[in-house]
Amino acid sequence: MSSSMNNISMQSTKSKRLIQGLKKNTIGWTFILLAILGISAFYLYPMIQAFLLSLQSGMGSNLDYVGLDNYVRLFNDPTFLKALSNTMLFLIIQVPVMIVLALVFSVMLNDPTLKLRGFFRTAIFLPAVTSLVAYAVIFKYLFAQDGFINDFLINMNILSDPINFLADPFWAKITIIIAITWRWTGYNMIFYLSALQNVDKSIYEAARIDGASSIQQFFYITIPVLKPIILFTSIVSTIGTLQLFDEVMNITSGGPGNETLTISMYIYNLSFEYTPDFGYAATVSYVILLLVVVFSFIQFKVAGDRS
Amino acid sequence: MNKIKRIFTYVFLSIATFVSIFPFLWMCISMTNKSVDVTRGRLIPGSHLFENITNLFQNYNIITSIVNSLIVAVITTVLTLLIGSLAGYGFEIFRSKGKDVVFNILILSMMIPFAAIMIPLYRLFGRISATAPLFGIDTLAAVILPTVITAFFVFFFRQNTKMFARDLVEAGRMDGLGEIGIFFRIFVPSMKTTYAAAAIIAFMNSWNNYLWPLIVLQSPENHTIPLLISTLGAGYSPDYGVIMTAIVIATLPTALVFFLMQKHFVAGMMGSVKG
Amino acid sequence: MLKNVFKRFSWLLGLALLITMLAACSEDDQTQGSANDSGDEGTSEFEGSLLAWAWDQNFNVAALEIAQNYFDEELKMEIVDSSSADIVQRLNAGLSSGTMKGMPNIVLIEDGRAQTFLRSYPNAFYPIGEYFNTDDFASYKIAPTSYDGKQYGLPFDTGVTGLFYRKDILEEAGYSEEDLQNITWGEYVDIAIEVKEKTGTAMISLDPNDLGIIRMMLQSAGSWYTTPDDEINIENNDALKLALENYKKLMDSEAVYMVSDWSNYIGSFNNGDAATVPTGNWMAPSIEQAESQAGLWRVAPIPRLDIDGAKNAANLGGSSWYVLNIDGKEKAAEFLGQTFGSNKDFYQDLVTEIGAIGTFKAASEGEAYQIEDDFFGGQKLIYKFSQWMEDIPQIDSGINTNGIEGILEAEMQNYLKGESLEDVLNNTQEQAENQFK
Incomplete structure (x- = not known):
């Protein structure tokens, strides 16, 4: 509701805000870094392997690529x-x-x-x-x-x-x-x-x-x-x-x-x-x-x- | 009118309580009976409790299993809370387009059945074993590592952060606190109940976790409680009295954690922080 | 809005691609071999400790412990006790990932699952045919434990079946002990109906999710769901037809006490709710735990299917020892060969100490096999089982038994509801062919 009043001061602080925003953004990434690393290593990476597996078929370790046949x-x-x-x-x-x-x-x-x-x-x-x-x-x-x-x-x-x-x-x-x-x-x-x-x-x-x-x-x-x-x-x-x-x-x-x-x-x-x-x-x-x-x-x- | 409502509440809760704890009571009664009476469905307390307990403690490594489960559960809970809440907070407070995309990708990881990624994950730990055996196959660390960082808790903390009063963050910045300071000094104390709930869930998940520990822990001295219980039922003529005894013992720690943590769920506690 | 969605997905797609590429690159440096070939053959100078996986502390694990007394060398062995299902999962994870760390030297595998492992993981197991003589063992044990002309398993316990019955209840219905010797399944069903009518007690307790009774019927006639060369053998299988007809007649009668679970099943005869238990010999200890029924039980040969050449003998369960193709394999094979593979005295110990009946034929000549069991009215239970064991028709259960049975269980519901037998068998055949071809 007070946005119209702020319009005037916005111009002058825009560049300052940009720098602040960037800095904030970097800090934000550090907060989530551990989670990204962990989930990528222990979940996303195996998921990709599982996807590659879904393109193969066969008994136990005798797997062959079959494309989308499984689907x-x-x-x-x-x-x-x-x-x-x-x-x-x-x-x-x-x-x-x-x-x-x-x-x-x-x-x-x-x-x-x-x-x-x-x-x-x-x-x-x-x-x-x-x-x-x-x-x-x-x-x-x-x-x-x-x-x-x-x-x-x-x-x-x-x-x-x-x-x-x-x-x-x-x-x-x-x-x-x-x-x-x-x-x-x-x-x-x-x-x-x-x-x-x-x-x-x-x-x-x-x-x-x-x-x-x-x-x-x-x-x-x-x-x-x-x-x-x-x-x-x-x-x-x-x-x-x-x-x-x-x-x-x-x-x-x-x-x-x-x-x-x-x-x-x-x-x-x-x-x-x-x-x-x-x-x-x-x-x-x-x-x-x-x-x-x-x-x-x-x-x-x-x-x-x-x- | 109000009184009728009250009575209805108590009656409703009593029925729900009875339904909820009936199987547990059954187990408690069963642990005092011989196996043959358990299979007969006997619901009268017997005099076999002492024998069941001695049998369990003498013939199986139940103490080792409890200690292992406790180590895993406590470390997992602490790390999960820390990493999950940092990330959940980060995603919500420092929201940006890029982070939202990353968030969506992370969330994908909780949508695939664990059975699908289990074998690739096992292969990964096989390779970790070669370079860092302390974190490789057949170590408690291998059980802990994939369970402390889950999308589930990132999601959970993010949703709860949405209910957190953002002006507190601004106030913190005004007071000159750093972003880390704001997190630890303002967010953590005011989200106590969220942490309590997360602690219960993390502890419980870890305590009951079966499939991954089963695959990755081979030596009996590393087995956790669910693995032991599974072994108890493995014989050609399983002793159900002993199994029930082990299960009641295994249920108590999580129930206790819940009972202690739920005390934090007191309406209006937030009020004092929010002012 | 649509554009928005597209934008988000393009991001996702890009990242997914990137990670896929990374994953594909790292794929190369993987050790894909499913077994560790130590290379130097014939070295039995293995110094380490052997690792063994088995289930049941009082049975298989105990057998391994006793066996160590009969091995002529000092041996270090660590035995891990876990359930059969747990072992199957661990073994699959280890063998399929090629990560042999922590895998056992000796592992116990159920006979019904052995072919699956032997064929799914070539080179993962070590052939041990040189370490014992297969002719010394009950012949029905050889097919499931060997593959491609090589002997991989050392046959252990038998799952020889018998008809456990309550003498008192059957007598009340007018049946003597003779009436139950060498009967057919058709006769069994007739007796069942009579027993229920005259005594009010059910003849048998059955779990609709467990088709073990069908397996016993099939094996008595030397037939199976598949042919020895793995063709699906359902629609033109006369033995299976007869088995299903018997099963339906039984289920339609009042003579079945329905159970839903293993403990429920054991409870049913412990409680006196079922007059007979046709099953493997390993059930005896569970029957004996109802002390108040001592002296009331007897055992007779398992019924056979009413088909030419059928025998009053069948197998249900049982397992054998396998050696993995990793360091220590020669030592492990030597150990098994010297104990389970050839030592008659050792088998006497097994019977007296843990009640385990092996499939080593010479063992039944020993004294321990002559023991009279008071719970069963002084019958020589172990001797009887060991005799029936030699009559068990040899069948090759192949690799798809569990899968086919999953389909049959579903179709069985339709059959019980009234669909024609022919349709049921044709549907099962068709589904099985689609799935396992």
């Missing part, structure tokens, strides 16, 4: 297409549910008058730190044909016959979605909880005085303020779900049939379970990369981030 092969590979559609399904259903749940938890647990806050927070975070091996075993017990979930639903008269969750194509997917949500909601909650501390409390007080309900405060203050973090968590969760491996590997191993097979699990199978074809596995990995780029681009656009 063509993808479209005629029913297992890959199945893995792709499963993964997209997990993504579309699971990420929004988890983000909303995590937001609700963090707002509830940010209330300073809430008793046992630390306990509730730790409890809800606990699934994220629990060893996957153990929780997979327990999940399988819970969802077994004679497991707790079936017993409970039958006792409540919701079901008449037990559902075989892990052997049924539809219910196995639901079980995986429940498992990921269970494990990662508390994890996402941390990002919101920490970000909420950086919100000026006086904004809420002003809103309260203006008679805004807590629902209104949530939508008109909390969400806009948290936007950068919501963007961060949705991109990170998108990446996590597109690379989903652990839960599927340990709970259903991709079954029944290939009904819960994910792209990452397929990469694992191509590398270690079947006769290793690291070239084709790298090709499939680049599909994940491409998908994440597309989804992140959309999310950046939707969020209207300045970059």
Whole structure:
């Protein structure tokens, strides 16, 4: 608003600013130098190697350059297409549910008058730190044909016959979605909880005085303020779900049939379970990369981030 | 009305808590049972806890593994926080077109599955082994190096810097503080909760990291906790009581780190710094 | 806006190109050889310590430790205990990157995976045929452990299968011990339905993601998913047809107790929810851990497919020792040859101390194999297994078993839902040919 007044003095300070700007720019680069070096060496460089690998095919170390054959092969590979559609399904259903749940938890647990806050927070975070091996075993017990979930639903008269969750194509997917949500909601909650501390409390007080309900405060203050973090968590969760491996590997191993097979699990199978074809596995990995780029681009656009 | 809301909040949180900790409680009960009772799904505490613990500590190098995991996790967390926040801050405060491009390229690196870059990375460490064996294959340094500098934390700190009041930086410059001084004296103290969250995540990622340590650490004396747990389940007739015991022990450090760090998540703490 | 996007991408492209060039340049100085050829042949003057990778502290690792007592030289050996899946990943990473640092001298590999390694990494393994006599071992072990006319693996434990059953439950349904000797899988399914009807107990617990039962059926008839020259053998495979029909009949009956996991599987018979466990001999310790069921279990030969020439014998699991082509290979091969390769007394120790049944044929003449097992009503469990072992039909499981089974698992769901057997087999054949040709 004061830009018109500054116009006069701008001319004289322009050159000075330019030098300052350059200096600032150099300092800026030093801040990010270590990260650039490290990520280039340990991630970007191997990524390029992986890309070169994706142009090769063969058993183990007997690799030959095949050009784009691997990329063509993808479209005629029913297992890959199945893995792709499963993964997209997990993504579309699971990420929004988890983000909303995590937001609700963090707002509830940010209330300073809430008793046992630390306990509730730790409890809800606990699934994220629990060893996957153990929780997979327990999940399988819970969802077994004679497991707790079936017993409970039958006792409540919701079901008449037990559902075989892990052997049924539809219910196995639901079980995986429940498992990921269970494990990662508390994890996402941390990002919101920490970000909420950086919100000026006086904004809420002003809103309260203006008679805004807590629902209104949530939508008109909390969400806009948290936007950068919501963007961060949705991109990170998108990446996590597109690379989903652990839960599927340990709970259903991709079954029944290939009904819960994910792209990452397929990469694992191509590398270690079947006769290793690291070239084709790298090709499939680049599909994940491409998908994440597309989804992140959309999310950046939707969020209207300045970059 | 307010009271009803309160009651609803408690009921909702209690249900969520129960669902969240139920499997953990199950593990705690299982660690007191014999393997055969664990496989039977017994949910009553047994009297086998002492045997399970002795078996675990006598037959496996669990103490070595815990120490290794702690060394890796603590070093990783400290370095991650430092490098990640420096870069995240740098990208946002000294924003320029060139840096944005670099940022986008760095972000690409978190989008590819680790399995894809694992073998090239292993080959890279094979070459490092030849010149600097202290950082090569089968050293804890090889586990730490690729995990301390990740796009994830650069991105995380950058997004949080967006919520940081930029006028504080200007104020610092007015006061004649150098750019490094502004970062350490103004940014770091006012972003305590962000650092707390990052510490939790970095510690947890490191503590649970499996695939890369598995490949790069071969000698048992270098194994971390997840590798040990994987070994425990490897037998033809695995002892599930012992496995559960190891898992409960392995869960505690991260849970503790979380519990200590979450205390920093107190609404309005920022107020005092922002004035 | 579009221009903007283009601008950003051109930047990206430029940088990517630059890094690619850098990477391509540094590609040359890489050590691409997958094995370290020490060059000087025949030197067994290796002074260092041998490194071995194996899984199961109480079984394979223990076997290696005992073996050291039977080697005539003083030997330094470090044994790393990790899971079989972990070993597969480490070995693949090491061999495919050509970085042999930290790779073991001796490694245990499951028989089903061995061909994959031998063919994927030529020259990475050291042929050890000169260090023992292959005729001394059960013949079914030779195909998976050799490649291109060379013997690479030293056969170790057997995965010989048997039909573990609860005598009490089967008697309640009217079946005596004789009724279960040398039956076919078709008869097994009929008995299963009867047992469920009369006693209410399921005959078998099955994990729909584990097709081990199909493998056992196929092998009893000497058939497999592939032919010995690696052709996909699905659509015209009569043994597979019969196996799938048996499987479907079983799954459609009430006689199956569904499990979803290994611990769940073990729990099912520990809990008395399944009357029989047709599987490898290595399951015995898990069955025995249910102490309250002592004396109730027996073991009979595994059923066979109702096909001419089928045997009541099959294999499930089992693994063998391999030597990597790195420094110390001669010493490692000598060690294996002298112990696992030829020492009958050593095998007696293996049986008594860890219950491991080897595939060294002469071993079964020893006294330790005659032990009567009280848990199984005084049956000579180990002797029985070692006898059945010699009948196991030899098959070459090739390199695509796991891949084909992945496809078959998916198609199996369609079959169980009612699709015709012919369609299911044709689809499987077609997909497998696309993927593995």
